[in-house]
Amino acid sequence: MKKNIFKFIGLFIALLGFNSLLMAQNTILKQDVSIFPKPKEGYKQMVIEVPHSNQDVNKKIELSIGKMMEVDKCNLHILGGQLEKKPLQGWGYDYYEFSSKGQAASTLMGCPDNEKVWKFVSAAPKLVDYNGRLPIVVYVPEGYDVQFRIFKAEDDVYRASEVKQKK
Template structure:
């Protein structure tokens, strides 16, 4: 039991230090503005990869909501902004609308907690490990992401 508690404590300390390092690192990269009232600033630090030109980062901003069997979604647009004097991009999700839902009759009437993403324009970004992806989103919005990669297999179109 003592070893488990010690490892857990070390894990929590390491997590806290990583968060502090990333916050300090973000400030060392460029003077990204602090989040305005009602917004949070979130950053994604990507590891270096070979052939980064073949990779994309999908931003999954959303909220955990209680849902039923219907498909749920939120609406919004992720806008790219420019850090003046630096030329570095950052992204802003100004507002989130919804939720919108299909209207199927759910036979079981059960509901569950699920992550409901914002669907809209601007959420697929270029992979660049040299700069953090800095996002400003309304409070209460979580930012998740996934990395997409291109297949090595390239097909040829047929002239018709």
């Protein structure tokens, strides 16, 4: 009985290792980022790699670029900045560069306790195309970070209703 359990556990570990190998191979097959420019002084290169699937056309990536800031608890905060899409000359790929002066705006509600917290404050999110075959390369100033979410469209398609106009 115990031998069967050990065989089962051994088989399970072997399958888990094989699955990990397949996932690692998927990551290895990504495009080499050395073809992208080196970050300019004061910037760093951030890379997003997402898994490839047959449904890539139904997905989008939402980029949120920002930094940790000490802000009050009761207002909404947004970082000033601009994300620019740039072509990678000679390759047909694009990359993104974020620029900011580091200034944040906020709503102006009065905070009764004026308590401060550290929070990720980002510029307006930007939707970009999902491509599981290529990395998304983003250059941001030192001290900034890139967060992302994956959005997927449902298979259901709906039709809008027509409003009949009176003549």
